Amino acid sequence: MQNSRFTEGQIVGILREAERTGNTGEIIHLRGITKETFYRWRQEYGGLKGSDAKRLRALEEENRRLKRVVAA
Numbered sequence: 001m002q003n004s005r006f007t008e009g010q011i012v013g014i015l016r017e018a019e020r021t022g023n024t025g026e027i028i029h030l031r032g033i034t035k036e037t038f039y040r041w042r043q044e045y046g047g048l049k050g051s052d053a054k055r056l057r058a059l060e061e062e063n064r065r066l067k068r069v070v071a072a
Contacts, residue, residue, distance in 0.1 A: 008053035011041050018042075 006014070018027045018038070028038050045053050 008045070008057055011045050012048060012053050014038075015042055015045060 004011075014027060014031055014033075018024050021027065024038065028035060045056075048056065
C-alpha cells in the first residue's frame with residue numbers, strides 16, 4: 001500500500017472544508033488531488049473527526065498485521 005501525502009487529520013480537514021464551502025472542484029484543484037481520491041476519502045472518512053480517523057487507520061494496520069501472522 002502506498003503512503004499518502006496527507007495525514008488523516010489533513011484529509012478530514014479537506015473534507016470539512018469542502019462541506020463548508022460547497023465548492024468541491026476548487027478544493028480538489030487547490031489541494032492537487034483527483035476527484036476519485038476525494039470521493040474515496042469522503043466514503044472512508046466522511047463524518048469522522050481527526051482522532052477517529054487516526055484510530056481507524058491504526059485498527060486497519062493491526063488487522064493487516066494479524067492476518068499476516070495467521071496466514072504464516
